[in-house]
Amino acid sequence: MRDLSRRRLLTGSGALLGTGLLGGCDAPALSHLATPYDWSNGLTFAVQRWLLARQPLVREFDRSRISAVFPTINTTDPDDPAYKRSRAVDFTDWKLPVSGLIERPGAFSLADLRLMPARTQVTLHSCEQGWSAIGEWTGVPLAHLLAHVGLKPQARFIVIRSVDGWWDSYDLFDALHPQTILAYGMNGGSLPVKHGAPLRLRVERQLGYKSLKYIAAIEAAERVDGYGKGRGSMVAELGFPWYAGI
Structure with a gap:
């Protein structure tokens, strides 16, 4: 350079x-x-x-570097009746609605997502609380799902909501990055409940709070100032930056 x-x-x-x-x-x-x-x-x-x-990739590690302990914070088992019912049947009835500025709105089961092209990556999770851990994540790239449903030209942001009420938004720079995935697997097995089962987001170039757990819905939007208090995410409304790049 x-x-x-x-x-x-x-x-x-x-x-x-x-x-x-x-x-x-x-x-x-x-x-x-x-x-x-x-x-x-x-x-x-x-x-x-x-x-x-x-759009370079973040560093990926060998599986031998996976952390023996990967801490969990905030919600680790959502106290939501619908979530609990779905968990009881191993999420076989769970579906992910995708809506907003897209050509083909739909709802996707875990089986649907598993049939899509998958990416596995071993990456460093950097928590805003000061700790870090390495984990292996497997899932469908968000870019693939968005291509499947067809983003409309005016779509500029992807808004993601979780079961426990949290929500965040991501511009297309991050949403379409190859390492931004909807993960349903961790460390060679299914994603554990405490880590966000059945589906969590991985945004590897930002701090941990941008990688939402327990994903409940995805929406494509042109603007996000009409959501919540207009700061782009729930965590930004609590004083954290909307952007959490590392």
Whole structure:
């Protein structure tokens, strides 16, 4: 990579912040740059997107590096009646609705997803609480599912909701990355309940809180400022950045 002066880097990133666009993808959090922290996070977002414009993969490890202990935090067994009923029958009745700005809305069973092309990756999970662990994840790339249902041209974000009420949004830069997968397997077996069964998201270039567990629905949208308080995700409404790149 050629040398880049600090002045040039900041000037270029500032232009990206001003437009709110980078690589054709909006950044909903950048519409709320009201504090020095917001500006700092926005600058980090812009620089990271500039550096990763070619969509490189994160490091993948040999299976021998899988962590013996992979901690779980927050929800580990959703207290939802419908979820409990589905769990009792090994999720054979579970379906994932995909809707919004797509050509062919539908609902997909776990068996449907397992018939789609799969990707297995051994990656480092970096938790916002300061710990990390390596795990193996198997699932269908989100990009494949979105191609299957047909994204409409005006779709800019993918909104994902979970059984326990959490929701988040992802621009297409991350949603279509090859390592962004809907994982139904972990470490050679089925995804454990405590890790988000029957299906969880893996967004390997962002901190752990962006990899939602217990996925309940997927929706394609043009904007996300009409969801919740308009900050792009539930976690952003609690004070965390919408963007959690590492």
